[in-house]
Structures are given as C-alpha cells and as structure tokens.
Amino acid sequence: MSRDHSRRHVLRTAASALATGGLASASLAGTGAATEGAPADDDAEGPPVAVHGAEAVASGRDDRYRTVTGREVRFALARMTTMVVRPGGARVSECRWTVDGTVSLSGPAVTRTWKTAGTREVELTVEYSDGSSARRTLQVEVVEDNEAPLAVPDVSPGRWFDDGVIVTAGEVVTYDATGSEDDDGTVVDATWNFDGYAAEGLVVEHEFRRTGPKTVTLTVTDDDGATDETELFVYVERPVR
Numbered sequence: 001m002s003r004d005h006s007r008r009h010v011l012r013t014a015a016s017a018l019a020t021g022g023l024a025s026a027s028l029a030g031t032g033a034a035t036e037g038a039p040a041d042d043d044a045e046g047p048p049v050a051v052h053g054a055e056a057v058a059s060g061r062d063d064r065y066r067t068v069t070g071r072e073v074r075f076a077l078a079r080m081t082t083m084v085v086r087p088g089g090a091r092v093s094e095c096r097w098t099v100d101g102t103v104s105l106s107g108p109a110v111t112r113t114w115k116t117a118g119t120r121e122v123e124l125t126v127e128y129s130d131g132s133s134a135r136r137t138l139q140v141e142v143v144e145d146n147e148a149p150l151a152v153p154d155v156s157p158g159r160w161f162d163d164g165v166i167v168t169a170g171e172v173v174t175y176d177a178t179g180s181e182d183d184d185g186t187v188v189d190a191t192w193n194f195d196g197y198a199a200e201g202l203v204v205e206h207e208f209r210r211t212g213p214k215t216v217t218l219t220v221t222d223d224d225g226a227t228d229e230t231e232l233f234v235y236v237e238r239p240v241r
Contacts, residue, residue: 076109090130090179149182164233
C-alpha cells in the first residue's frame with residue numbers, strides 16, 4: 001500500500017461525519033470510506049467533517065447541506081480525526097477553512113452565519129506533520145428562514161362568544177381553516193382533533209352528539225413545512241325542541 005493510500009485509509013476509516021440541525025438530522029458515519037487501491041485524489045478523499053446547524057441533503061464525494069439565514073453553523077473535524085497517527089507518526093498539524101472563496105478561518109472547529117440566501121462553498125485543508133495535506137469541499141444551500149403560519153379556525157353554524165363557540169348537539173357543523181395566515185408562503189394543510197376524533201383538510205365537517213364542553217385542536221402546515229396549533233373551546237348545547 002502506498003503512503004498516500006495508507007494515510008487516506010486510516011483517516012477515512014477512523015473518522016465519521018455527522019449533520020444535525022432544527023430542520024432535521026442525518027448521520028453520515030463512514031461517508032465514502034476509502035479502501036486499498038482507491039484512486040489517489042486528495043481533493044475528494046480528504047478527511048470528513050462534522051456540520052452542526054445544517055441539514056444533510058446529500059453525501060458522498062461532494063457533501064451538501066442546507067441551512068437557513070441567520071442560523072449559526074458549526075464546521076468541525078470529526079473528533080477521532082485529530083487523534084489519528086498514520087503510519088510514520090504524522091499527525092494533524094493545522095486546519096484551514098476557506099468560506100465562499102474569501103473568508104479564511106483556522107482551527108479544528110469554526111462557525112459561520114449567513115445573512116442572505118444562496119449556495120455557499122466551504123473548503124477544508126488539513127495539513128500533517130510530515131508536510132502532506134488533504135482537502136474536502138462542502139456545499140451549503142442557504143435559504144430564507146421560514147416564518148410559521150397562524151392557525152385561524154372558523155365554525156358554521158355557531159354562536160361565538162368571548163371564550164369560544166356554541167354549537168348544537170346532533171347538528172353537522174363545518175370547521176374551516178382557510179382563514180389561516182402565512183406571511184411568507186401559503187397554508188397547504190390542516191388537521192383537526194375533536195376530543196379524540198381526527199380529521200384532515202382545510203375544511204371539514206363534524207357532529208357532536210353529546211352536550212357539554214369540548215376542545216377542538218387545529219394544526220395548520222405551510223408550504224415549507226412549518227406548523228401552528230391552536231385550541232378552540234366548543235360548548236355543545238341541547239337542540240331546541
């Protein structure tokens with residue numbers, strides 16, 4: 001096995017890459033682990049990194065992640081990488097990060113926050129005590145932060161009062177969520193819970209057969225997956241004879 005192949009093999013099999021964040025989480029453990037006889041391409045076979053605050057959307061020779069504007073993203077060497085001693089005794093001696101081709105940072109872990117949307121590039125160069133080096137390039141898709149929608153229920157027929165709405169037992173009532181709002185998108189779905197009975201749709205019908213106080217829960221979802229939930233107090237009265 002050549003010296004270059006040996007170094008890549010030790011690094012790639014001893015380290016792992018993780019991607020975790022508020023949008024979602026995914027494990028990239030063992031991403032692209034090298035095997036003996038792999039092509040000598042340090043640009044693609046460099047050590048993996050850890051990304052926190054971003055969602056992994058692809059993995060392989062070109063790792064890609066997604067995050068939102070205003071969120072701090074942490075880039076770091078996988079923990080075991082800094083402890084690896086490759087054949088010959090070489091250790092990691094320096095880590096350099098280049099962000100968007102202009103911003104230079106150094107150290108095993110760095111953070112970055114983007115204020116505007118767009119596709120960003122982060123390049124990591126790792127140097128070893130024997131003078132050799134390896135690189136890995138990541139792409140980060142930055143999207144505008146999504147504001148959650150506002151769930152607004154309507155009921156018909158019904159008599160509204162300060163704390164809720166009055167409906168009649170045995171009467172089919174329409175529950176409508178089309179008045180819900182989303183400042184930066186569109187409300188695309190709604191789910192309802194009528195004291196344990198579930199229904200889905202922006203407009204649904206339900207009939208309470210028993211009188212008394214009830215709780216109706218409405219959850220709406222926007223076109224970016226954000227949700228909002230509200231509870232509606234419903235009092236079911238006896239029908240007028």
